[in-house]
Amino acid sequence: MAAARRFVRRTLSDWDMEQVVDDAMLATSELATNAVTYAGTSFEVSCTLEEEGVRIEVLDRHPARQIAMPSLEATSGRGLPSIDRLAASWGVTYNGLTKGVWFRLPKTADPTPRRSERPAPPTGDAAPAPMGGEGGTRPRTGETSLDSAVATVRDMLDADGAAVLLADREGELVPGASTGAVSWPPPGRLTVAGLGPHARAGLPWTADASDPLAAALGAASLAAAPLQTQSGLLGVVAAVSAAPGRFDEAAGRRLGRIADELTLVLERARLGELERSWRGWLSFVAEASDLLAGTLDSERTMALVTQLVVPRLATWCAVYTVDEGGIVRPAYVWHADETRVDALRELLEAADAAPPLDSSGPWNGYAAAAPDAARAAAGSLAGDQAYAFPLVARRRRMGAMVIGRPAGERFPQGALDLAEELSRRAALAIDNARLYTAQTAMSSALQRSLLPPGIPDIPGLEVAVVYQPAGEGSEVGGDFYDVFACGDLSESAPASRWRFAIGDVCGTGPEAAAVTGLARHALRILAAEDMPVPDVLARLNRLILAEGERARLLTLLHGEITPLPGRAGVRIDLVSAGHPPPLVLDPGGTVREGAGAQPLLGVFEDVDFTLDTLELRSGQVMLCVTDGVTERRAGDRLLGDGEGLERLLAGCRGLSAGAVAARIQRAVRDFGPEPSNDDVALIVLRAS
Structure with a gap:
């Protein structure tokens, strides 16, 4: 309180009117004390210097707490009656988060007479038109409009107090602004439907304490008028008095004129707020749609949904899914307070009840069906209110989205509308992610079936x-390789010959992978029949041509490995059908080609292939690559230009087969600044 007084003293330091400054400090101290005593929250003080005086407001964070109005004879709590005597005008403003009690002091040594000293206002229909007529005050939009309205009503009708109550989307009348002795009803007590027939008919009325509005405001007599527009009832303005029979029909008619002008101001403000709300709604939905479309992982999508909801629309959110057995379980849970996520998850998992999957609405089963131990561990979470929205996409019920708030914090209708729209988009995003995951798993399984099962051990x-392979998420492309045993593979006759193949199908993607599978399996089947290598390529050439329009050009290097007697090395019989020739590295560092060029497959029907034979002795290396290595590009240069690959292989003298493969792979990766857009395959054979 002392800090509040010092703030006011500094703000008014340039004023010469000491009595006015003292009154401002005294009134501020009383309001600050009330904020601490009755609201029980922290408070803020704002001091606005106006041309004619000063407006001081104390805002606390308990909008639902009623304003007490004790008498001046009370031994304590005389703040508001004191302000009523000190200030030219005062009142209360409300919004969803704060309550502000304000007063005005004129910048003069002889301020306007106090409320109790003012002359009685004119009566009857001859009274001057308030709020817009000559001598009246036309309110501005926002809080100033409501402040001016209640002050005008109180003055014009010589009332003890005046208030404006506004109708929310659920039809409840909530505090808008007040001045003087007004007792606010508890939240949820007063609704539009509970008003009398005059309000529903759009007519002003006067009444005694038996009227629902008078009873709610704690008045013995009342004059009220509805704030009626073509779109519905915006609220009601009322003047109250502690004396019975205080207002007559003329007072009601004057109040009706005030209500007509206030309605126009509020309707403009409502339309502006509605436009801003729609812009915010569209912005939120657009942002959510972009984020949900940015991932095709179902787990990430569900996590994203909960984090879009919290804390903008709810305090916590849970996404339920239906498993293969038809059981509905929470898949992802999020709370604005991260320390409470685990307790919330345990509570939801412990509950036997599942949210409804066919319609949206309040849901209380999540805590009611949980064991006592889980409820006790969850603490106040067990009393939260929840709202469920089914997740339905392509006529499939995939689960539900549940949002929650602490007990007593009602869900605004706007938040429910946004959550329902988000649930529809979330359902489609989750379904897309699931379909993508299923298709990816199937594609991966098919691609893995095209890869060799493993590399056999070959003596010496x-x-x-x-x-x-090129392409994100691809495991198989147009390049392929294989190393396998051939001939009689019975347990009594271990393998004595092996074959290898490395090939490149024209193109990439699924079509190239289909020809890859055809080639690799055909090579194994024909080798099992002991067909010579040239005949295998001729047969494979006819198989590719038989594919018709689906046929693809194929380059292939295929050979047979036979160990030489006495572990002196291996003999390799091979055919290079349109493929980059193999390179052989001697221990001395010399590099030479190991086979001649022959026609590629898939072009000519009758092709005769011939064998090339070479021997790998101890320390010699044979390198087989696809054009993804030789044609690796960096600007206008290719890796294979000017015997680039030969020089690279010559630098691998003395290395093991694995080290040679790693060095070639690194050189291909580092040759160009951009990732390669072609498949890369290589086989390294080294005689030991």
């Missing part, structure tokens, strides 16, 4: 392979 030979 080190084998290393590298395979990198």
